[in-house]
Amino acid sequence: MNLNNILPYKKQTLKSFFSFEFTTANVVMFLVSIALVTAMFYGIGVYLAEGHHAYGVTRDHAWGLLIAMYVFFVVSSTGLCIMSSIGHVFNIEAFKIIGKRAIVGAIIMILVGFSVIAFEIGHPVRMVIYNILTPGLTSAIWWMGTLYGMYLFFIILEFFFLNNNNHKYSTIFGLAGLVVGLAAHSNLGAVFGFLVARPFANGPFFPLYFILSAMVTGSYLLFLMYGWRYKMKFPPEVETFLYTLAKVLGLLLAVLIFFEIWRMLTAIYGNMPERADVAMHTLTSANFLVGEVLLGMLIPFAIIIYSKGKAAKALVYASITGMVGIFWMRYDLVHDTQLAHMMPLKIKEYAVTTPFVEYTPTLVEWMISLGALGLAVMMYYAADKFFDLDHKSEESH
Amino acid sequence: MARYGMALDYKSCINCKACESACKEENGILLGADKHRIWVGVPEMEGIFPNLSIGSSSYAPSQCQQCDNAPCQEVCPTNATYYDDNGVVRVNPEQCILCTYCMQACPYDARYIDDRTMTVDKCNFCSDTRLINGETTTACQATCPTKVRIFGDLDDPNSEISQVLRDREHYSLKTHLGTKPKLYYLT
Numbered sequence: 001m002n003l004n005n006i007l008p009y010k011k012q013t014l015k016s017f018f019s020f021e022f023t024t025a026n027v028v029m030f031l032v033s034i035a036l037v038t039a040m041f042y043g044i045g046v047y048l049a050e051g052h053h054a055y056g057v058t059r060d061h062a063w064g065l066l067i068a069m070y071v072f073f074v075v076s077s078t079g080l081c082i083m084s085s086i087g088h089v090f091n092i093e094a095f096k097i098i099g100k101r102a103i104v105g106a107i108i109m110i111l112v113g114f115s116v117i118a119f120e121i122g123h124p125v126r127m128v129i130y131n132i133l134t135p136g137l138t139s140a141i142w143w144m145g146t147l148y149g150m151y152l153f154f155i156i157l158e159f160f161f162l163n164n165n166n167h168k169y170s171t172i173f174g175l176a177g178l179v180v181g182l183a184a185h186s187n188l189g190a191v192f193g194f195l196v197a198r199p200f201a202n203g204p205f206f207p208l209y210f211i212l213s214a215m216v217t218g219s220y221l222l223f224l225m226y227g228w229r230y231k232m233k234f235p236p237e238v239e240t241f242l243y244t245l246a247k248v249l250g251l252l253l254a255v256l257i258f259f260e261i262w263r264m265l266t267a268i269y270g271n272m273p274e275r276a277d278v279a280m281h282t283l284t285s286a287n288f289l290v291g292e293v294l295l296g297m298l299i300p301f302a303i304i305i306y307s308k309g310k311a312a313k314a315l316v317y318a319s320i321t322g323m324v325g326i327f328w329m330r331y332d333l334v335h336d337t338q339l340a341h342m343m344p345l346k347i348k349e350y351a352v353t354t355p356f357v358e359y360t361p362t363l364v365e366w367m368i369s370l371g372a373l374g375l376a377v378m379m380y381y382a383a384d385k386f387f388d389l390d391h392k393s394e395e396s397h
Numbered sequence: 398m399a400r401y402g403m404a405l406d407y408k409s410c411i412n413c414k415a416c417e418s419a420c421k422e423e424n425g426i427l428l429g430a431d432k433h434r435i436w437v438g439v440p441e442m443e444g445i446f447p448n449l450s451i452g453s454s455s456y457a458p459s460q461c462q463q464c465d466n467a468p469c470q471e472v473c474p475t476n477a478t479y480y481d482d483n484g485v486v487r488v489n490p491e492q493c494i495l496c497t498y499c500m501q502a503c504p505y506d507a508r509y510i511d512d513r514t515m516t517v518d519k520c521n522f523c524s525d526t527r528l529i530n531g532e533t534t535t536a537c538q539a540t541c542p543t544k545v546r547i548f549g550d551l552d553d554p555n556s557e558i559s560q561v562l563r564d565r566e567h568y569s570l571k572t573h574l575g576t577k578p579k580l581y582y583l584t
Contacts, residue, residue, distance in 0.1 A: 052510070059433070059500070062497040121495060122494060123515070127474075131474065136476045139473055139474040141498050196468055197468060342506035
């Protein structure tokens with residue numbers, strides 16, 4: 001049995017696998033990736049030795065940077081899946097070229113997300129066992145985890161059939177992956193939205209916002225993947241796609257900004273405790289103003305408006321700031337949810353009280369979280385080596 | 398089966414911390430895990446000297462509220478948190494995956510990580526050490542010198558707790574969240 005007949009791949013020798021063009025950008029990316037993955041493994045080693053004590057998480061702030069990074073990666077995965085489905089599920093012409101590259105990105109992102117969360121969940125093996133034996137059907141985490149498992153299965157099949165040029169089945173599994181992915185991702189939003197004890201997070205905002213911000217994230221990642229793939233010298237069909245993508249991204253960002261404005265206004269209005277004060281704290285923080293708003297939304301949005309979506313190269317660079325902004329959106333999501341002290345009677349029992357719960361990630365958390373970015377780059381490099389991710393003009397949909 | 402609850406005559410609390418000590422001894426709480434399973438809140442006195450409010454100087458003993466509609470139970474992905482036959486919200490450490498979602502969901506900050514089992518634990522009304530042996534007391538209640546705590550079966554109309562809840566005004570914490578706590582503060 002020849003594997004190449006089942007899943008066509010490019011044969012590689014060890015030498016050809018590790019060979020790449022010695023440009024400055026490639027060498028820098030190579031070294032940064034190696035450094036990040038080394039840091040990740042070091043961080044994992046410290047975690048395995050010390051457990052959660054290696055992290056900055058506390059009883060009041062039990063979810064930290066790793067949860068934020070898990071959300072970051074799975075949002076990226078869902079975003080890529082949604083954006084790719086515009087082409088090969090919904091047959092929008094300009095998006096048809098991104099199928100394989102976006103889906104392989106989605107698979108990589110969710111695998112890296114799972115690898116990050118494995119070092120945050122205290123008992124990941126036990127999780128797999130009791131997820132099946134004693135499912136907590138009222139738990140958003142159960143639904144999120146189970147649906148993400150199914151989602152991964154579907155998008156792997158989708159890639160398998162895309163790679164085999166079997167468009168009937170790739171569309172079927174693409175649609176299945178999209179629907180289950182949307183369900184999983186909105187459940188991830190519900191993990192926060194269901195928290196009745198946390199008025200700032202409670203409500204339908206996060207499940208909806210997660211889908212919207214996933215699409216924004218997917219667009220940024222597509223700009224980055226195509227900018228890197230073609231080294232800013234885009235062939236005509238890719239250029240057409242990027243122009244269309246810029247317009248879609250502009251619309252998505254406008255909706256996102258609109259969402260955020262109303263979220264904050266409704267949070268502040270009426271001065272409701274644990275909601276208005278948390279919202280004001282968020283609104284006046286650099287994380288939100290510089291990270292989320294300026295880097296994540298305004299800079300890319302301004303470029304799109306100013307260039308009428310024609311500045312593909314500038315948008316590739318703006319997607320870097322965009323992804324930094326997306327990171328802060330995830331960090332703030334986790335941090336802001338836990339800002340309010342839960343037990344009013346207990347606040348005063350300590351000599352020094354803080355108005356909000358404080359949290360600072362440790363070096364180990366940064367190592368694992370940012371190191372995972374290196375892991376994602378390495379996996380993408382390997383996928384690019386083994387599979388032909390470019391669209392062929394003779395491929396029909 | 399009983400439906401256990403606790404009434405706290407908190408204005409009698411002298412903050413001697415006997416309840417905290419007894420709880421630690423009974424349930425093997427590790428050193429450093431102060432104010433985790435059970436605690437006494439010490440509010441600052443209101444007003445400016447000499448016009449201090451004596452009414453604001455009472456202590457606030459607290460612990461898991463043993464909700465009838467517990468958010469921590471609802472969010473548990475593996476059903477490690479469950480209601481036992483006595484209506485007590487308990488944790489099966491064998492099933493806990495330490496996702497800490499219950500710590501996020503509890504409005505009373507009553508959940509903590511037990512470093513012995515590396516699972517999230519909570520007050521269980523001494524179910525493992527007393528109720529299972531047919532006793533109807535908790536360590537904190539039995540040790541309290543000023544009889545702040547009244548523990549008993551809420552379904553038994555003749556129990557001391559049922560009588561005191563009929564006779565005296567009381568309130569519970571964050572009832573607007575629909576948690577239906579079974580800890581009652583007597584006023």
